[in-house]
Amino acid sequence: VMRTAAWWLMALVVLGVAFWMLDRGQHASTQRAIGAQQRTLIDQASSVLAATLQIPIADLPYLADRPAVRHWLRIGKPELLEQVAVDLLTLARHRPNYAKLRLFGADGQEMVRVNQDEAGPRLVSERQLQDKSDRYFVRDGLAQPSSSIHVSRFDLNVDGGRVEQPYRPMLRFGLPVMDVGGA
Numbered sequence: 001v002m003r004t005a006a007w008w009l010m011a012l013v014v015l016g017v018a019f020w021m022l023d024r025g026q027h028a029s030t031q032r033a034i035g036a037q038q039r040t041l042i043d044q045a046s047s048v049l050a051a052t053l054q055i056p057i058a059d060l061p062y063l064a065d066r067p068a069v070r071h072w073l074r075i076g077k078p079e080l081l082e083q084v085a086v087d088l089l090t091l092a093r094h095r096p097n098y099a100k101l102r103l104f105g106a107d108g109q110e111m112v113r114v115n116q117d118e119a120g121p122r123l124v125s126e127r128q129l130q131d132k133s134d135r136y137f138v139r140d141g142l143a144q145p146s147s148s149i150h151v152s153r154f155d156l157n158v159d160g161g162r163v164e165q166p167y168r169p170m171l172r173f174g175l176p177v178m179d180v181g182g183a
Contacts, residue, residue, distance in 0.1 A: 056098070059091065060149055060175040069103075073179040081112050085123050088114045092121030099157065099168060106142065106183070108133025130160070141174025146182075150174040 063069065068083035081103070088101040092114045101121075103112040110129040114121050132138045137152040144150045152172035157164040 055095070056173040057149055059095070060173055061147075063087065063091065064175055064177045069177055073177060078111075085112045085114070088112060089121050089123060092116055096120075099170065104132065104138055104142065107131075108135070108138045108142065137172045137174060141172075142176055144174065144176050146176050146178045148175070 066084070066087050068080070068087050072080040072084055084103055088103070092098055092101050096116060099116050101114040102110055105111050109131050110124075113124040113129060115124055135158070137150070140152070141150040150173070152170070152174075154169055154171050157168050157170045
């Protein structure tokens with residue numbers, strides 16, 4: 001009886017070790033598969049993000065080179081901003097993910113702003129335009145060389161001096177436009 005019990009005990013220990021080794025192997029295999037899936041998802045998300053960020057990076061030089069902007073820079077009359085506004089509204093209709101499209105003066109004052117809301121893009125009235133010279137992204141954007149695009153940090157939008165509700169995290173892109181004299 002003692003000998004049989006010893007054999008059973010040894011058989012159980014051997015089976016226990018075997019099952020433990022199988023479990024460890026299965027666990028390691030599962031971890032490798034999950035890791036490979038996560039790397040694939042990260043690569044895909046990275047590609048989507050890179051492609052998405054290329055859109056505003058491509059749109060900014062296009063907007064800066066629009067005849068309305070060039071004409072306004074050359075002549076400087078405020079009434080010429082109407083055509084700039086038309087260009088921004090047109091782009092906003094095709095880029096619903098853009099929350100705002102703006103043209104700032106060298107002093108940080110908004111000269112034209114198009115807001116995107118549930119009803120679509122709308123031009124903001126002249127009396128609603130704001131001085132944003134105290135905002136870091138305006139200062140940093142205006143300080144860039146003329147062909148360099150500034151990308152802000154990811155943060156919350158402040159409108160009218162208050163954080164917008166509901167919260168809308170923003171990433172801003174800016175490109176200085178200059179007349180032929182560098183102003």
